[in-house]
Amino acid sequence: MSRQDLAADRALSLTLKAGAYTAFALIVAGLLLQWATPWGIKVATAGLLVLLATPVLRIVVACIQFFRQHDFKYALVSLGVLSIVVLAYFLGIQT
Amino acid sequence: MTLAAVLLLMLIGFGAGAFGALAGVGGGIIVTPLLAIYFGLPMHQAIGVTLLCVIATSTATSSLYVERHVTDVRLGMTLELATTVGALIAALVAHHVNRRTLAVLFACFLLYSAGSMIRKAWGSRNEKREESIPEYTPQNYPVGLAASLIAGGFSGLLGIGGGPIKVPVMYLFMKVPLRVAAATSNFMIGVTAATSAYIYWGRGDVRVDIAAPLVAGVFTGSLLGARISPKVRSFYILLLLIGIAGWLSVQMIYKLLTGGFQ
Numbered sequence: 001m002s003r004q005d006l007a008a009d010r011a012l013s014l015t016l017k018a019g020a021y022t023a024f025a026l027i028v029a030g031l032l033l034q035w036a037t038p039w040g041i042k043v044a045t046a047g048l049l050v051l052l053a054t055p056v057l058r059i060v061v062a063c064i065q066f067f068r069q070h071d072f073k074y075a076l077v078s079l080g081v082l083s084i085v086v087l088a089y090f091l092g093i094q095t
Numbered sequence: 096m097t098l099a100a101v102l103l104l105m106l107i108g109f110g111a112g113a114f115g116a117l118a119g120v121g122g123g124i125i126v127t128p129l130l131a132i133y134f135g136l137p138m139h140q141a142i143g144v145t146l147l148c149v150i151a152t153s154t155a156t157s158s159l160y161v162e163r164h165v166t167d168v169r170l171g172m173t174l175e176l177a178t179t180v181g182a183l184i185a186a187l188v189a190h191h192v193n194r195r196t197l198a199v200l201f202a203c204f205l206l207y208s209a210g211s212m213i214r215k216a217w218g219s220r221n222e223k224r225e226e227s228i229p230e231y232t233p234q235n236y237p238v239g240l241a242a243s244l245i246a247g248g249f250s251g252l253l254g255i256g257g258g259p260i261k262v263p264v265m266y267l268f269m270k271v272p273l274r275v276a277a278a279t280s281n282f283m284i285g286v287t288a289a290t291s292a293y294i295y296w297g298r299g300d301v302r303v304d305i306a307a308p309l310v311a312g313v314f315t316g317s318l319l320g321a322r323i324s325p326k327v328r329s330f331y332i333l334l335l336l337i338g339i340a341g342w343l344s345v346q347m348i349y350k351l352l353t354g355g356f357q
Binding site for chain 2: 008031034
């Protein structure tokens with residue numbers, strides 16, 4: 001495994017961790033707040049939305065890493081996956 | 096929602112996440128039937144909520160496997176081209192499939208998963224922990240992509256990760272080491288489940304009050320499970336999961352025969 005690949009793995013892992021911990025913190029805060037204020041459930045919803053956004057962010061970060069390595073084949077593959085997921089997002093808010 | 100219900104859901108999420116990560120199987124497979132049988136959720140809602148649990152498992156455990164360089168990111172990204180297409184089509188179709196048909200399909204997949212766990216348990220009786228990953232080049236991409244399309248379809252339709260389909264195909268046909276195949280499948284299910292989750296969310300089939308405590312439990316359980324998994328023998332956990340999956344499929348079939356899941 002090349003040094004660039006190791007760096008790319010680190011960036012991806014950090015993205016996933018950041019998404020997971022942010023979502024977790026918001027969800028737990030929302031769950032605790034729901035008995036105190038009516039907007040507690042909105043905080044929990046925000047946490048779930050962060051969770052839903054993390055996989056997309058992960059694709060974007062991987063794509064950037066492939067571009068930086070001049071690995072255009074996999075950068076293109078990442079863009080392909082990204083476009084399908086974005087299509088799903090727009091179909092989702094439409095229905 | 097009462098405190099007791101929140102705690103119970105967190106506990107279910109914790110168990111599913113921890114057992115799933117320890118045994119190397121998706122814990123989502125036991126969440127859907129639990130919600131549909133004991134919480135009385137319609138199948139579409141049970142599936143929508145489970146999709147979020149699947150994303151949580153994938154995000155939490157992948158952050159560790161990618162850090163340990165077990166995940167093949169290039170292979171995962173390539174197969175995601177197929178899993179996301181399958182997931183998108185299936186999520187759009189799922190809306191038009193009636194609840195009983197979904198329940199029948201789910202019960203069948205639950206039995207199949209229990210079977211594949213039995214095979215896995217049999218193989219892991221005297222497992223030795225492999226330390227390093229052997230050199231490999233993934234082969235047979237057409238077969239891998241076809242299997243990924245099907246796995247993605249099952250994911251969008253039934254809310255599962257599809258690991259029992261992808262892992263054997265990557266291992267047997269693409270000649271990828273088993274540990275890499277499992278970690279890569281785990282990496283892929285987050286993006287796959289997110290694709291169909293957008294459709295379920297848009298349709299209002301994701302209940303926040305139920306998903307939030309479950310996801311909080313799944314995060315803690317799967318992170319803990321993935322951290323201690325190198326030190327734990329998966330055999331007994333697999334037996335436990337086979338027992339739960341078997342019991343739940345019997346319950347689902349019983350409920351189907353007595354006219355449930357309307």
